[in-house]
Amino acid sequence: MKTTILKFAFLATVIGTLTFSSCKKNPTPTPEDAQEEYDASRIQFVLLNPEGSETTDTTTIDFNRNGVAAPNTAMLMSNKHYRMLITLLNHGNSVNDEVLEEGTIHQFFFIASQNNVFDYAYNDFDVNSRGIGLDGTAIISGPGTTQLKVVLRHGLDKSKPEAQSWNSTSYENAGGEDDLNISFQITAQ
Amino acid sequence: MIAFCNDRKAGYLLILTLKLMVLFKKAMLLCMVFINAFSYAIYANDKCNLQVSITAIDEQTNQPILSASIGFGKSFSLSDMNGWSVMENVCLGKNHLHIQAIGYENIDKDVIVSGNDSLKVFMKVARKSLDEVEITGHKQVLSTTATATTLDKSELNKTAGGSLANAVETIAGVSMLQTGATISKPVINGMHSNRILVLNNGVRQEGQQWGVEHAPEIDPFSAQTITVVKGAAAIQYGGDAMGGVILVDPAPLPTDSLIHGSLNLVGVSNGQMGAASGMLSGNFKKLPALSWLVQGTAKKGGNLKTADYFLDNTGMNELNYSVAAGYIKRHFDADVYYSHFNTELGIFKGSEIGSIEDLEKHITLGRPIDDGSFSYVIGAPKQSVIHDLLKIKAHVHLNDYLHLTAQYSFQTDARKEFDIRRGGRSSIPSLDLSLNDQSLNVSLDYFNGKAWKGNIGIVGNRQENKNIPGTLTTPLIPDYISENLGVFAIANFLKTNYQIEAGIRYDYKYLSALGYDLDHNLYGGIRNFNNVSGSLGAIWDINPRWNLNTNIGSAWRSPSVNELYSNGLHTGAASYEMGDSTLKSEIGLKWITSLQFKNAGNWLNISLDGYMHYFNDYIYLNPSGQLYQSLQGAFPTFNYAQTNARFLGTDLNLNIAFLKHFDYNLKGSLIRAKDISNNRYLPTIPTDRLEQAIRWKYDPVPYLKDSYVEFSHVFVARQNQYEPLSDYTQPPDAYHLLKVGLGTTLLVNKQSLNINFSINNLANTEYKDYMDRFRYYAHDLGRSYELRLAYVF
Numbered sequence: 001m002k003t004t005i006l007k008f009a010f011l012a013t014v015i016g017t018l019t020f021s022s023c024k025k026n027p028t029p030t031p032e033d034a035q036e037e038y039d040a041s042r043i044q045f046v047l048l049n050p051e052g053s054e055t056t057d058t059t060t061i062d063f064n065r066n067g068v069a070a071p072n073t074a075m076l077m078s079n080k081h082y083r084m085l086i087t088l089l090n091h092g093n094s095v096n097d098e099v100l101e102e103g104t105i106h107q108f109f110f111i112a113s114q115n116n117v118f119d120y121a122y123n124d125f126d127v128n129s130r131g132i133g134l135d136g137t138a139i140i141s142g143p144g145t146t147q148l149k150v151v152l153r154h155g156l157d158k159s160k161p162e163a164q165s166w167n168s169t170s171y172e173n174a175g176g177e178d179d180l181n182i183s184f185q186i187t188a189q
Numbered sequence: 190m191i192a193f194c195n196d197r198k199a200g201y202l203l204i205l206t207l208k209l210m211v212l213f214k215k216a217m218l219l220c221m222v223f224i225n226a227f228s229y230a231i232y233a234n235d236k237c238n239l240q241v242s243i244t245a246i247d248e249q250t251n252q253p254i255l256s257a258s259i260g261f262g263k264s265f266s267l268s269d270m271n272g273w274s275v276m277e278n279v280c281l282g283k284n285h286l287h288i289q290a291i292g293y294e295n296i297d298k299d300v301i302v303s304g305n306d307s308l309k310v311f312m313k314v315a316r317k318s319l320d321e322v323e324i325t326g327h328k329q330v331l332s333t334t335a336t337a338t339t340l341d342k343s344e345l346n347k348t349a350g351g352s353l354a355n356a357v358e359t360i361a362g363v364s365m366l367q368t369g370a371t372i373s374k375p376v377i378n379g380m381h382s383n384r385i386l387v388l389n390n391g392v393r394q395e396g397q398q399w400g401v402e403h404a405p406e407i408d409p410f411s412a413q414t415i416t417v418v419k420g421a422a423a424i425q426y427g428g429d430a431m432g433g434v435i436l437v438d439p440a441p442l443p444t445d446s447l448i449h450g451s452l453n454l455v456g457v458s459n460g461q462m463g464a465a466s467g468m469l470s471g472n473f474k475k476l477p478a479l480s481w482l483v484q485g486t487a488k489k490g491g492n493l494k495t496a497d498y499f500l501d502n503t504g505m506n507e508l509n510y511s512v513a514a515g516y517i518k519r520h521f522d523a524d525v526y527y528s529h530f531n532t533e534l535g536i537f538k539g540s541e542i543g544s545i546e547d548l549e550k551h552i553t554l555g556r557p558i559d560d561g562s563f564s565y566v567i568g569a570p571k572q573s574v575i576h577d578l579l580k581i582k583a584h585v586h587l588n589d590y591l592h593l594t595a596q597y598s599f600q601t602d603a604r605k606e607f608d609i610r611r612g613g614r615s616s617i618p619s620l621d622l623s624l625n626d627q628s629l630n631v632s633l634d635y636f637n638g639k640a641w642k643g644n645i646g647i648v649g650n651r652q653e654n655k656n657i658p659g660t661l662t663t664p665l666i667p668d669y670i671s672e673n674l675g676v677f678a679i680a681n682f683l684k685t686n687y688q689i690e691a692g693i694r695y696d697y698k699y700l701s702a703l704g705y706d707l708d709h710n711l712y713g714g715i716r717n718f719n720n721v722s723g724s725l726g727a728i729w730d731i732n733p734r735w736n737l738n739t740n741i742g743s744a745w746r747s748p749s750v751n752e753l754y755s756n757g758l759h760t761g762a763a764s765y766e767m768g769d770s771t772l773k774s775e776i777g778l779k780w781i782t783s784l785q786f787k788n789a790g791n792w793l794n795i796s797l798d799g800y801m802h803y804f805n806d807y808i809y810l811n812p813s814g815q816l817y818q819s820l821q822g823a824f825p826t827f828n829y830a831q832t833n834a835r836f837l838g839t840d841l842n843l844n845i846a847f848l849k850h851f852d853y854n855l856k857g858s859l860i861r862a863k864d865i866s867n868n869r870y871l872p873t874i875p876t877d878r879l880e881q882a883i884r885w886k887y888d889p890v891p892y893l894k895d896s897y898v899e900f901s902h903v904f905v906a907r908q909n910q911y912e913p914l915s916d917y918t919q920p921p922d923a924y925h926l927l928k929v930g931l932g933t934t935l936l937v938n939k940q941s942l943n944i945n946f947s948i949n950n951l952a953n954t955e956y957k958d959y960m961d962r963f964r965y966y967a968h969d970l971g972r973s974y975e976l977r978l979a980y981v982f
Contacts, residue, residue, distance in 0.1 A: 024670065025670065025701060026670065026701045026703060026715075027653070027654075027655070027667070027668035027669055027670050027701060027702065027703050028668070028703070029655075029656065029664075029667060029668040029703050029704045029705055029711075030656075030658040030705075031705035031709045032656070032658060032659075032660060032661065032662065032663055032664060032705065033661065034661060034662050034663050034707065038820065039820075040820075041820055063820060065819065065820060066818045066819055066820075067818050067819055067820045067821075067822070068818070095611075095612070098611040098612040099611065101611075101612070102611055154543075154609070154611075155541065155609060157558075157559070160558075172546075172547065172550040172551075173550075173554075173558055174558070175557075175558050175559070177541050177542050177543040177547055177609075178542075178543025178544045178546065178547045178821055178822050179543060179821060180820055180821065181543065181544050181546060181820075181821055181822030181823075182820060
């Protein structure tokens with residue numbers, strides 16, 4: 001009886017060790033096609049004619065994955081209006097429609113370090129008629145230079161007083177989180 | 190699952206192991222003979238004026254046995270209603286113990302007496318003719334020299350419905366690490382995650398425990414007892430048991446032919462949480478050796494509330510069940526256990542933050558902008574975890590002294606984490622991990638019923654972790670395969686007044702990790718780890734009033750996958766973490782000493798633990814002081830580093846019984862931890878705690894038992910020992926919490942109904958706990974009315 005049991009134990013240990021020496025020693029991962037992390041961003045200033053139509057004069061600032069602006073300064077003309085377009089890119093493709101689909105919980109805010117250069121108005125609106133900010137009008141006065149911080153808030157409550165103006169410095173109090181937080185310089189001359 | 194591969198090396202290793210086992214057994218027998226001879230030589234002179242008290246207890250119910258006939262040496266007595274009797278004029282040396290009681294198996298054993306002593310004898314119900322009864326002269330559940338505290342069902346009933354961390358928090362020296370109010374992990378003497386081990390019914394719980402926001406996937410309702418061991422118990426349980434072990438043990442399978450069962454109902458006002466848990470167990474009449482047990486739990490809770498506002502999206506659901514069957518014969522028993530755990534946990538919505546700017550704004554405000562509202566709905570962010578465990582165990586008596594145990598376990602853990610995402614992707618997990626773990630343990634136990642106990646074993650383990658594709662986001666950790674092999678030997682020398690334990694263990698671990706990063710580049714590698722651990726301990730029953738436990742043990746831990754290979758933005762934690770693939774194993778040495786005193790009048794009880802824990806190559810997250818810039822803003826960066834660390838601490842538990850019906854209880858703990866290589870403080874160390882309670886015990890009528898009213902106060906100090914750089918803000922202030930509770934047990938025939946009612950955070954204090962990772966965003970829980978019923982039949 002005892003030898004039978006010991007034989008059984010031996011067998012159990014053998015099976016165990018053989019299992020652990022079994023074939024697969026290395027994992028086989030699968031590369032994941034990361035969809036939602038946008039890896040670049042672009043801000044374009046399209047010069048507008050006095051009556052509001054677009055010209056072909058476009059100033060583009062590209063932001064890489066680390067939020068570094070290239071070029072780091074947008075050279076714009078004083079006392080002009082520009083159509084300001086922001087694009088979120090993933091592998092070179094725009095993902096703006098995802099933001100528009102959930103327009104009621106997305107809003108851009110623009111914080112300028114100097115007062116007399118940059119002014120803004122939203123051109124795009126969500127279903128509740130509140131501005132989003134992918135498309136807007138930038139009113140450049142100056143001459144002068146300002147740093148401009150561009151923030152996209154996701155999940156905010158747009159009815160809050162802190163979300164009512166494009167340059168609200170207390171936008172965090174409307175809730176939500178930063179989805180985009182980049183900054184660059186505007187020189188108006 | 191089990192693949193047969195022709196591997197000669199494995200075969201040779203096996204034969205070698207078995208030869209070693211046989212040799213060890215021979216060595217032990219030789220040792221035993223020698224020691225016995227030696228002890229007889231010492232106790233040669235006759236002395237017959239000793240006093241020995243004997244307590245007879247029912248092994249299954251832990252109740253004393255009235256009127257048991259006890260014969261010891263030349264003395265004879267009947268046990269009283271506490272199962273107690275005193276034997277006078279006992280002779281030094283060998284005495285024959287004979288106990289007879291109606292309904293129980295007779296006990297006939299020789300016991301060596303070396304002085305005045307007290308013996309506790311556990312008697313088995315007569316229906317099953319089982320193996321020899323173990324006589325233990327000690328009060329612990331486990332025979333371990335490391336300090337251990339067991340919570341039985343009556344204590345577990347008071348925290349029923351909570352998590353495992355909630356249940357063990359009542360022990361001095363045990364606290365919680367929280368990620369908001371829905372996720373809590375146990376912390377033993379400052380150690381948590383993969384520095385402590387959780388054993389679920391004898392199986393190592395494996396489920397991504399490296400994550401501080403990954404709570405153990407265990408249903409405390411399935412436990413009959415939960416034991417916390419505070420020493421480095423690596424010898425028996427393997428690596429990871431550096432700070433301690435939590436043993437979750439289910440009810441034993443019944444040995445009589447009645448159907449047993451229980452029903453627990455819990456209602457908690459904060460979160461409007463309800464829980465129901467039922468258990469049924471029985472025996473097959475035609476085959477009494479075969480027993481079975483089924484158990485199930487359902488829990489549902491909604492948004493929790495702090496003192497002033499609701500925490501949006503903090504609901505939870507849980508559905509668990511377990512099934513067990515056992516075959517118990519005189520010299521052989523086998524059991525099978527399967528458990529299923531399924532939970533969905535909401536993660537506080539206000540914890541979703543973008544960048545450091547976001548974080549700073551949250552911290553300035555310290556709470557969510559809105560007051561929130563109540564709801565049972567759980568949306569993103571949330572966790573969804575499913576854990577399955579299968580255990581097969583066989584235990585056979587090779588002879589009267591030698592037992593062989595073999596256990597196989599298989600676990601799967603499926604963990605999905607959902608974040609707030611755009612484009613309808615909130616319903617796709619951003620983390621989807623699938624883990625499976627297999628373990629095979631074979632061990633040999635030797636106990637001759639007298640002085641020697643030995644245990645040798647071999648453990649093998651294989652674990653596979655996969656990132657399930659389709660998350661549309663780069664995985665946080667790579668896929669990996671890990672294999673462990675361990676061999677250990679423990680010897681115990683038991684005398685009636687003291688016990689000495691020594692153990693040694695060798696472990697080998699193989700880890701192969703591979704994954705794709707953000708740019709689709711392959712990263713990872715193969716690592717091998719080797720380590721020897723040892724432990725030495727003693728228990729000394731100095732006299733009936735004083736008792737000393739001391740244990741010094743080494744343990745090791747190989748770096749976990751996230752510590753080696755993390756490389757990315759951890760948006761949930763607003764940080765960028767970088768692993769180090771060259772990290773070495775951590776080696777820790779813990780010395781814990783526990784002193785217990787009970788005074789002559791038996792109204793004062795003190796238990797004081799002191800411990801020192803030294804680490805070589807302690808792995809921690811080091812703030813680099815740099816910021817990682819991304820499109821979402823700036824994030825502080827941390828890198829996993831190694832240093833030497835030391836932990837010093839003490840735990841106190843004091844009880845004073847006064848005025849016949851009153852009890853005063855005081856529990857305290859403090860820890861001092863330091864990075865000694867850099868002379869800095871370590872982050873996330875539990876703060877000083879003091880808990881006191883006054884209890885009035887009085888049973889107004891005979892059918893009510895264990896009735897009480899209790900008023901308690903907890904004081905948690907501010908953490909003043911921290912490095913400003915390692916934290917985003919200052920630790921929260923100290924706080925006080927008040928609680929009132931009352932309860933009783935109603936007894937009718939053989940059935941009982943245990944009722945507990947409590948009001949937690951009586952004063953609705955608004956507070957934050959340093960060990961809550963969400964303290965930057967919100968406060969901890971407000972007042973809660975809780976009712977718990979436990980019906981047993």
